[in-house]
Every structure is written in C-alpha cells, then in structure tokens.
Amino acid sequence: MTTTGNGWKDLPIGAVIEKAGNAREYLTGDWRTMRPVWDPEKCIQCLFCWVYCPDASILVKDGKMIGINYEHCKGCGICAAECPKRASAITMIRESDADAPSAGSTSAAATGKGGAC
Amino acid sequence: MGKRVALTGNEAVALAMKQINPDVVAAYPITPQTEIVQYFSSFVSDGQVSTEMVRVESEHSAMSATIGASAGGARAMTATSSQGLALMHEMLHIASSYRLPIVMPVVNRALSGPINIHCDHSDTMSARDTGWIQLYSENAQEAYDNMFIAQRIAEHPDVLLPVMVCMDGFIISHSLENLNIEDDKLVKDFVGPYEPKQYLLDVKNPYTSGPLAMYDYYMELKRQQAEAMFTAKPIVQAISEEYGKLTGRHQGFFETYKLDDADIAVVVIGSTAGTARSAVDHLRAQGIKAGALKLRMFRPVPREEIIAALSPLKAVAVMDRADSYAGFGGPLFGDVRSWLYGTKCDLPVVNYVYGLGGRDVIMEDVLKVYDYLNKLVNHQVPLELVQYLGVRE
Numbered sequence: 001m002t003t004t005g006n007g008w009k010d011l012p013i014g015a016v017i018e019k020a021g022n023a024r025e026y027l028t029g030d031w032r033t034m035r036p037v038w039d040p041e042k043c044i045q046c047l048f049c050w051v052y053c054p055d056a057s058i059l060v061k062d063g064k065m066i067g068i069n070y071e072h073c074k075g076c077g078i079c080a081a082e083c084p085k086r087a088s089a090i091t092m093i094r095e096s097d098a099d100a101p102s103a104g105s106t107s108a109a110a111t112g113k114g115g116a117c
Numbered sequence: 118m119g120k121r122v123a124l125t126g127n128e129a130v131a132l133a134m135k136q137i138n139p140d141v142v143a144a145y146p147i148t149p150q151t152e153i154v155q156y157f158s159s160f161v162s163d164g165q166v167s168t169e170m171v172r173v174e175s176e177h178s179a180m181s182a183t184i185g186a187s188a189g190g191a192r193a194m195t196a197t198s199s200q201g202l203a204l205m206h207e208m209l210h211i212a213s214s215y216r217l218p219i220v221m222p223v224v225n226r227a228l229s230g231p232i233n234i235h236c237d238h239s240d241t242m243s244a245r246d247t248g249w250i251q252l253y254s255e256n257a258q259e260a261y262d263n264m265f266i267a268q269r270i271a272e273h274p275d276v277l278l279p280v281m282v283c284m285d286g287f288i289i290s291h292s293l294e295n296l297n298i299e300d301d302k303l304v305k306d307f308v309g310p311y312e313p314k315q316y317l318l319d320v321k322n323p324y325t326s327g328p329l330a331m332y333d334y335y336m337e338l339k340r341q342q343a344e345a346m347f348t349a350k351p352i353v354q355a356i357s358e359e360y361g362k363l364t365g366r367h368q369g370f371f372e373t374y375k376l377d378d379a380d381i382a383v384v385v386i387g388s389t390a391g392t393a394r395s396a397v398d399h400l401r402a403q404g405i406k407a408g409a410l411k412l413r414m415f416r417p418v419p420r421e422e423i424i425a426a427l428s429p430l431k432a433v434a435v436m437d438r439a440d441s442y443a444g445f446g447g448p449l450f451g452d453v454r455s456w457l458y459g460t461k462c463d464l465p466v467v468n469y470v471y472g473l474g475g476r477d478v479i480m481e482d483v484l485k486v487y488d489y490l491n492k493l494v495n496h497q498v499p500l501e502l503v504q505y506l507g508v509r510e
Contacts, residue, residue: 015215
C-alpha cells in the first residue's frame with residue numbers, strides 16, 4: 001500500500017495498490033509470529049536450515065550460512081527443528097519478545113551486503 | 118418532454134438501459150429477466166446504443182465480465198434473476214469490495230428448490246449481505262426511475278458501490294402498465310458522463326486491482342467498505358430528490374400510506390404494496406385506522422426514519438416475501454424488529470411470510486394480517502411472532 005497511514009480512512013478505495021511494480025515492497029515476513037534466532041557461535045555450518053527452509057530465507061554467502069532474512073521468513077520453525085541437536089544454533093522466540101529489529105528487517109549478519117531482498 | 122406509454126416492467130428497464138447507453142453489458146438470459154437482455158440485444162444490433170454486448174456462458178461469467186469492464190473504466194451493467202443471482206454470489210462480493218459502480222436490474226424470482234419461476238424475494242434477500250445497495254420497485258415506473266437514480270448513486274465518488282434495482286418477477290416484469298418515460302436528453306443530463314477517477318485501461322497510470330490482503334489490511338478495507346454504506350444513505354436521498362424535482366416523481370427511502378394517524382400497519386416491499394393500500398382503504402372505510410409502509414431502500418437500511426415512522430403505531434406486521442430459514446421468520450422482519458428494539462417504540466412487531474414462489478396475495482389475504490393486528494391490539498389473540506400467510510395447513 002502506498003499511503004501515508006495504514007488506518008481505514010487512509011487506504012486507497014477498493015484495495016487498489018496505486019503504485020505499479022511494488023511486489024518487492026510486500027515484506028511477507030510481516031506474517032511471522034515466531035522468530036528464528038541464529039547463534040553464529042553455535043552454528044556448525046551444516047546448511048540443513050538452508051536445505052529445509054521452505055522459503056529462501058536462509059542467507060548463504062560463499063557456501064556459509066550468514067543469517068536469516070526476516071523480511072520474508074514466515075517463522076515456520078523448520079530451520080530450528082532441523083538444526084542438529086548437538087549444535088542447536090537456531091532457537092524460536094515470540095516475535096513480540098524480539099527486541100529489535102522488527103519484522104521486515106534483515107538479520108544483522110546479512111546487512112551491509114544488500115543481498116537480503 | 119417525456120411521454121406516457123404502456124410498457125411492461127422488463128420493457129421499461131430495457132428502455133432505461135438504452136437511455137443510459139452503458140459502455141458494456143454482459144448478460145445471460147434467465148426467466149423472468151430474459152426480455153431485458155433480449156430487448157437490449159435488439160438495441161445493440163439495431164445500432165440504437167453504442168454498447169459492447171458480451172454474450173457469456175453463465176451468470177458467474179456475466180458478473181465477472183461486468184466487473185472486468187467496470188474495473189477497466191467502462192460503465193458496465195448486467196441483469197439477472199433467481200438462480201442467476203445465486204450463481205453470481207461470490208462475484209457480487211468482488212464487485213462491492215472493489216467498489217465498482219455497477220448497476221444491475223434484478224427481476225425477483227423464487228430460488229430453487231423446488232424449481233419455480235415466479236416471484237418472491239428469496240434471490241435478492243439472499244444477497245442482502247453482499248455489500249450492494251438494494252432499491253426495490255413497486256411497479257414498472259419505479260423500476261424505470263430507479264435505474265437512473267441507481268446509476269448516479271453507484272458512480273458518486275463518495276459511494277462507489279454497486280446497486281441492484283429489484284422488481285417483482287412476472288407481476289411487474291411481464292405486466293403492461295402506463296408509465297411516464299423521460300426524454301433521452303433529460304436522462305443523459307441527469308445521469309451524466311462516467312468519469313472514473315482511476316481505471317485499469319489508463320495505461321499511463323498503472324495500478325493493481327484486486328490484491329491479496331490478509332489480517333494486516335483486510336479488516337481496514339472492509340471497515341472502509343462498510344463506511345461507504347453509511348455515506349450512501351444521504352446521497353441516495355439527495356439524488357432521489359434531484360430526480361424528483363426533474364420529473365415530479367420522488368421516491369424516498371420508503372413510502373407511507375395513511376400512516377400518520379394509524380394504529381396498525383404493515384411493512385411491505387414490492388408489488389404487494391398496492392394490494393396493501395387497497396386493504397388500508399377498505400379498512401379506513403370501516404373506521405379502522407390502518408396504514409402501510411412500502412420499503413424502497415433495503416440496503417443501506419433507513420433505520421432512524423423507519424423507527425420514527427412506526428413509533429406512533431400500536432402494532433406492526435412486517436411482510437416478508439422470503440423466509441430466512443432462521444427459525445424466526447423472514448429477513449425484513451429480523452431487521453425491522455431489531456431496529457425498533459431498545460427505542461422508545463415498544464410495540465408488538467410480528468412477521469408474515471407470504472407469496473413464496475409466486476403464491477398469489479389478494480386484498481383479502483392482507484386484510485387477514487390487519488385483522489390479526491387489530492385483535493392483537495385489543496388483546497383478543499395471543500402474540501404470535503411469525504406466521505405464514507395463505508399456506509395450506
């Protein structure tokens with residue numbers, strides 16, 4: 001939506017999206033209620049999370065897991081479930097308990113390279 | 118100057134469509150609406166309108182094509198009845214939620230089953246929660262007039278909602294009636310050109326119509342849609358008054374008949390209103406203070422006005438030409454009774470379901486309703502909230 005506010009009085013009439021070519025602006029990570037939190041210290045770089053992620057939200061660079069794309073991660077928890085027990089590098093927390101950044105941002109480890117979106 | 122002619126309801130509505138000259142009509146024939154599409158097709162083939170007529174394979178497609186045309190920027194129309202309206206059902210919600218100003222005459226016919234082609238209001242009453250404005254017509258004249266008014270209401274920038282113009286199948290659609298028709302110029306000036314603020318065929322200003330909206334936006338958009346119904350009410354009134362000044366024929370949200378000093382009254386929709394007026398005259402001649410209220414606008418609801426009109430009465434019967442199968446009578450009854458609840462207007466409100474599947478309703482039938490109300494007021498009969506009129510026991 002390309003509006004100033006997101007209340008019902010501000011939205012365009014009839015649910016139209018006034019600007020074309022805006023799919024990239026729709027950050028589906030908004031849907032998330034549970035957030036996977038990755039601990040790079042514990043990670044053994046098995047990449048199971050990357051294999052099993054039903055989205056494409058595990059960020060990999062040069063063959064290594066570097067973070068999670070929160071702009072599109074739906075919080076399904078598969079990465080945390082598949083992460084080997086001996087590593088347990090991904091834990092799920094409530095989105096409301098996440099201090100920062102909020103839904104729609106990218107994991108700190110992935111920022112700076114601009115590859116998150 | 119307009120002139121006085123004899124037309125059936127279907128002819129009158131087809132003529133109104135011709136005078137509006139919409140850009141697109143996508144329609145599928147169904148009894149008793151068929152003639153509207155048939156006559157309008159003749160206007161198209163005879164070059165009397167510049168409309169693009171789309172022959173579709175079903176009513177679902179008719180409404181879909183009309184929605185597409187309207188979203189594309191065309192003044193688009195269709196028409197239907199009964200099963201056709203039911204088949205359109207999901208698309209009715211699309212039309213209203215996309216805020217497309219589509220006008221659709223609906224010739225009221227009973228829904229199957231058993232299969233039946235005659236009049237009742239079960240088709241449009243089943244569509245009462247689809248977000249369409251609903252105007253009901255007592256006769257061909259009102260149907261004709263409502264068409265132009267509906268076009269203006271639908272396209273009003275503060276409304277942008279689709280409008281159904283309803284009339285009783287066969288009783289009105291196929292009966293010949295004297296009515297006043299207006300000059301093409303008057304209609305053209307009143308309806309005016311259609312200038313949508315945005316439309317999909319405007320390639321210089323592309324936008325997306327019909328996107329996904331989940332729990333993040335859906336509710337705000339539905340709240341916005343609900344607001345359009347609140348906003349529509351005074352606009353319906355203003356446009357109806359404007360048309361009334363032009364033609365001398367003004368329709369309010371409803372029409373009352375000898376209601377001001379009445380003790381008992383019926384609330385009725387459609388062609389039975391005339392029968393009710395005859396019953397009122399018959400009872401008045403006997404000194405019984407009877408009245409009648411004919412509802413023209415059912416969506417949005419004219420709640421405050423109805424409360425004010427019914428408040429002085431001692432008892433009211435709401436007549437429903439449809440059952441809602443709620444185990445508590447018809448849809449209009451449920452509405453009217455709830456509007457009155459919690460107001461100072463604490464009077465018995467009872468329901469009569471009548472005329473289903475075209476079951477004839479004559480003055481003697483309506484007199485039975487008044488007779489019950491009269492006895493109820495005089496404590497001669499127990500309160501029966503829901504009754505069925507003219508049904509064999």
